[in-house]
Amino acid sequence: MFNGNVALKTEVNRLNSHTDLNDFRQQILDSYDPDRPEILVCHGTGCIANGSVELTQALKKACQTMGVDAKIMPGIKSTGCQGLCSKGPLVHIKPHGLFYQRVKAKNAEEIIQKTIIENKPVKHLLYKDPQTGELFHKEEDIPFYKKQKRYVLKNIGKIDPTRIEDKIAVGGYQALAKALTTMTPEQVVEQITKSGLRGRGGAGFPTGRKWQGALKAIEKKGRPVYVVVNGDEGDPGAFMDCAIMEGDPHAVLEGLILGAYALGAEMGYLYIRAEYPIAIKHLQIAMEQAKAYGLLGENILGSDFCFNAQINRGAGAFVCGESTALFTSIEGKAGNPRPKYVRSVEEGLWGRPTVLNNVETWANVPMIVENGADWYANIGVPKSTGTKVFCLVGKVNNVGLVEVPMGTPLAEIVENIGGGLPGGAPFKAVQTGGPSGGCIPYHLKDLPVDFDSLTKAGAMMGSGAMIVMDDRDCVVDVARYFLRFLEEESCGKCLPCRLGLSRMREILDNFSHGCGEEKDIDDLMGLAQAIQDGALCALGSSAPNPCLTTIKFFKDEYIAHVRDQKCPAGVCKDLITYSIDPEACTGCMSCSRQCPQGCISGEKKKPHAIDESACIRCGICMETCKFKAVIVR
Amino acid sequence: MSDQADIIEEIMGRYPGKPEYLIFLLQDVQADCGYISPEAMNLISEHACVPITQAYSVATFYQSFRLEPKGEHEVRVCLGTACHLKGGQRIVEELERKLNISAGDTTEDMMFTLNSVNCVGACALSPVILVDGKYETNITANKIEKILKQINNEHAGYSEGGTNV
Numbered sequence: 001m002f003n004g005n006v007a008l009k010t011e012v013n014r015l016n017s018h019t020d021l022n023d024f025r026q027q028i029l030d031s032y033d034p035d036r037p038e039i040l041v042c043h044g045t046g047c048i049a050n051g052s053v054e055l056t057q058a059l060k061k062a063c064q065t066m067g068v069d070a071k072i073m074p075g076i077k078s079t080g081c082q083g084l085c086s087k088g089p090l091v092h093i094k095p096h097g098l099f100y101q102r103v104k105a106k107n108a109e110e111i112i113q114k115t116i117i118e119n120k121p122v123k124h125l126l127y128k129d130p131q132t133g134e135l136f137h138k139e140e141d142i143p144f145y146k147k148q149k150r151y152v153l154k155n156i157g158k159i160d161p162t163r164i165e166d167k168i169a170v171g172g173y174q175a176l177a178k179a180l181t182t183m184t185p186e187q188v189v190e191q192i193t194k195s196g197l198r199g200r201g202g203a204g205f206p207t208g209r210k211w212q213g214a215l216k217a218i219e220k221k222g223r224p225v226y227v228v229v230n231g232d233e234g235d236p237g238a239f240m241d242c243a244i245m246e247g248d249p250h251a252v253l254e255g256l257i258l259g260a261y262a263l264g265a266e267m268g269y270l271y272i273r274a275e276y277p278i279a280i281k282h283l284q285i286a287m288e289q290a291k292a293y294g295l296l297g298e299n300i301l302g303s304d305f306c307f308n309a310q311i312n313r314g315a316g317a318f319v320c321g322e323s324t325a326l327f328t329s330i331e332g333k334a335g336n337p338r339p340k341y342v343r344s345v346e347e348g349l350w351g352r353p354t355v356l357n358n359v360e361t362w363a364n365v366p367m368i369v370e371n372g373a374d375w376y377a378n379i380g381v382p383k384s385t386g387t388k389v390f391c392l393v394g395k396v397n398n399v400g401l402v403e404v405p406m407g408t409p410l411a412e413i414v415e416n417i418g419g420g421l422p423g424g425a426p427f428k429a430v431q432t433g434g435p436s437g438g439c440i441p442y443h444l445k446d447l448p449v450d451f452d453s454l455t456k457a458g459a460m461m462g463s464g465a466m467i468v469m470d471d472r473d474c475v476v477d478v479a480r481y482f483l484r485f486l487e488e489e490s491c492g493k494c495l496p497c498r499l500g501l502s503r504m505r506e507i508l509d510n511f512s513h514g515c516g517e518e519k520d521i522d523d524l525m526g527l528a529q530a531i532q533d534g535a536l537c538a539l540g541s542s543a544p545n546p547c548l549t550t551i552k553f554f555k556d557e558y559i560a561h562v563r564d565q566k567c568p569a570g571v572c573k574d575l576i577t578y579s580i581d582p583e584a585c586t587g588c589m590s591c592s593r594q595c596p597q598g599c600i601s602g603e604k605k606k607p608h609a610i611d612e613s614a615c616i617r618c619g620i621c622m623e624t625c626k627f628k629a630v631i632v633r
Numbered sequence: 634m635s636d637q638a639d640i641i642e643e644i645m646g647r648y649p650g651k652p653e654y655l656i657f658l659l660q661d662v663q664a665d666c667g668y669i670s671p672e673a674m675n676l677i678s679e680h681a682c683v684p685i686t687q688a689y690s691v692a693t694f695y696q697s698f699r700l701e702p703k704g705e706h707e708v709r710v711c712l713g714t715a716c717h718l719k720g721g722q723r724i725v726e727e728l729e730r731k732l733n734i735s736a737g738d739t740t741e742d743m744m745f746t747l748n749s750v751n752c753v754g755a756c757a758l759s760p761v762i763l764v765d766g767k768y769e770t771n772i773t774a775n776k777i778e779k780i781l782k783q784i785n786n787e788h789a790g791y792s793e794g795g796t797n798v
């Protein structure tokens with residue numbers, strides 16, 4: 001929005017009113033020179049892993065060594081995840097609006113020379129449509145972005161998340177200022193209720209109703225009340241909350257402060273998964289900066305309202321995403337869930353009324369307050385309003401962060417935004433909701449993705465992971481994977497979960513070893529019912545979902561495992577064999593060199609063969625072969 | 634040991650002596666010392682005013698705490714869903730073979746510790762492993778060999794032998 005290397009303020013002045021905030025915003029915008037280029041380098045986790053830190057250094061160095069004229073000396077900025085992670089590192093150049101993908105440090109000089117100095121695009125870094133070969137210059141034209149509706153992700157990838165000035169320039173803290181100057185706390189709660197916002201952490205509980213519940217509890221018990229951010233994101237294979245915290249930490253913080261104002265809370269907690277060090281750092285910075293400007297802490301924006309917050313790092317326990325376990329963990333204890341005879345809005349952290357919401361839920365709050373409940377309720381479908389951020393991964397061309405209005409058909413997300421599967425085959429299933437969710441088969445591809453439709457199909461919105469599977473993914477293996485995950489993560493407090501999940505996993509182990517029986521499938525369903533009925537918390541009671549939905553939609557595949565001892569997808573090790581297609585094999589010897597068992601024989605330039613008796617089915621030969629000569633059956 | 638005692642002393646200064654700071658203390662000690670030794674556990678539990686049994690109960694409940702020292706290099710294999718589907722388990726097995734240890738263990742020469750982790754937020758680049766905190770993406774058996782070789786080469790200059798890979 002404005003050039004990052006412009007010095008704005010030498011000393012930070014507290015903002016003491018809405019006018020102060022607006023003046024400051026104007027001052028930032030005025031310092032912005034629209035002609036000066038800006039290079040936005042994605043520093044989301046995926047792009048960092050792909051080398052964006054090195055790229056940024058190379059760009060800075062190139063600017064210095066190549067004698068760029070001071071007038072066009074670009075500001076180089078690090079942003080959060082720009083969305084299309086599979087094509088990273090991504091780079092955005094303003095004011096040209098150019099979008100570059102798979103940019104490496106070695107491309108830095110070329111970018112400076114061509115784009116910054118000569119004002120031309122670097123063609124080979126542009127996004128190319130895999131089907132049509134069409135080149136795209138701008139992000140907004142690429143189907144992946146064009147078909148999304150980015151509200152929560154609006155600023156992510158556009159601002160430097162470590163500079164509050166960037167956030168204020170794009171309208172950050174306007175909602176807070178509006179609430180503090182023109183709305184009563186009750187009116188804020190009313191807006192959230194009317195907006196229809198439902199919790200994005202999984203269950204989809206209406207946020208307004210939760211807040212009203214807390215207000216009722218306060219009437220009975222008085223204050224203090226606490227507001228808490230659930231940033232534990234335990235679902236293995238989902239990173240949307242991570243991306244929001246990393247890329248737009250002030251959105252979460254502003255939401256939390258608004259919640260505190262609405263409920264009269266003086267203290268808040270952000271519980272963040274320890275595996276997300278960048279998210280923790282960015283929120284820490286955000287809090288420090290907000291404090292310095294008087295947007296957090298004492299007398300916020302010059303009003304009587306005071307609110308402080310603290311970050312708690314998680315310590316690697318999935319169950320701590322559960323509300324009561326999360327509170328116990330903040331209290332410094334082992335995170336065991338407790339029975340919810342009394343709801344946690346009444347008796348939460350330290351036994352006090354507490355409102356816990358998910359990261360994305362909090363990030364929705366400021367836009368609702370700013371634009372009004374009616375505006376928000378118009379997005380999405382009547383019973384699931386607003387948008388949802390998904391983490392689209394697995395066997396799909398465009399892997400990354402996606403935001404669509406609630407109710408968007410599944411196929412639209414996977415095929416149009418995700419660009420379909422590599423090779424163009426239809427998907428086999430899409431797993432939504434992680435370990436508590438289910439698999440949606442291809443024939444339900446037009447299913448609208450909203451809370452209620454997913455639940456009806458036996459799956460679940462969950463936190464928003466969307467894992468695309470093809471015919472090389474085995475549903476028995478996936479069910480077994482999630483069960484084993486939950487078995488390990490079960491806190492062990494109650495028996496149906498502790499023993500039931502182990503039993504279910506053992507039965508699935510047997511299936512994958514080829515020693516199950518058809519009647520075991522019925523046993524699985526019986527066990528699942530018992531666990532659903534008897535488990536104390538939702539970790540246990542939703543654990544059977546992946547297994548149940550795969551039995552429901554892919555029973556044939558289960559039967560193939562138990563009756564024919566075959567794994568049609570070629571995944572379950574004990575049920576498959578590797579062999580070499582003599583027609584395709586060129587005798588290049590690379591597989592025989594890599595095989596850890598040394599069980600591949602054959603002369604150079606002659607077809608090779610695998611000794612099945614020694615093969616441990618590690619699959620390295622298949623991974624190594626460049627000629628697709630290794631076959632799995 | 635006295636080094637460690639100093640570090641722990643400094644960390645305890647960061648937090649008031651209350652039970653709610655137990656997890657903070659454990660996390661900071663582990664970050665600076667690599668693991669939580671019995672001596673550290675004693676000091677922490679005293680400072681946080683919790684019985685030593687409760688300190689152990691918390692430290693063993695959460696997966697991220699280690700009660701034993703780890704090797705000089707830590708390899709963590711992502712077994713999140715996206716990585717699992719792209720063969721994460723095979724990567725663990727390959728590393729187990731190469732390092733001759735089971736996941737969760739440390740090689741005898743204290744060079745390598747092998748662990749798993751559930752999603753590190755780079756699902757687009759699966760399968761992913763973390764080598765001493767650095768992301769290595771789209772992992773194959775071939776890449777593993779290169780990575781391990783490089784680490785061993787770095788050590789070859791000033792130590793004898795090393796883990797044979």
Ligand SMILES: Cc1cc2nc3c(=O)[nH]c(=O)nc-3n(C[C@H](O)[C@H](O)[C@H](O)COP(=O)(O)O)c2cc1C
Pocket residue numbers: 198199200201202203204205207230231232233234235318319320321322323356357358359361362463537538539
């Ligand atoms: C085992 C388990 C794990 C959970 N993990 C998370 C999580 O990682 N993040 C999250 O926001 N909610 C998680 N939840 C849901 C929370 O308990 C809670 O419903 C949610 O944070 C409430 O916020 P919301 O209404 O904004 O969704 C989990 C629930 C269970 C039972």
Ligand code: SF4
Pocket residue numbers: 319336337489490491492493494495497498535536537538539540541
């Ligand atoms: S259902 Fe499982 S995780 Fe939840 S309380 Fe019972 S044992 Fe613990």
Ligand code: FES
Pocket residue numbers: 042043044045046047048080081082083084085086088089090400401
């Ligand atoms: S991390 Fe760069 S696009 Fe997602």
Ligand code: FES
Pocket residue numbers: 236237238711712713714715716717751752753754755756757759761
């Ligand atoms: S599943 Fe491995 S990085 Fe997310």
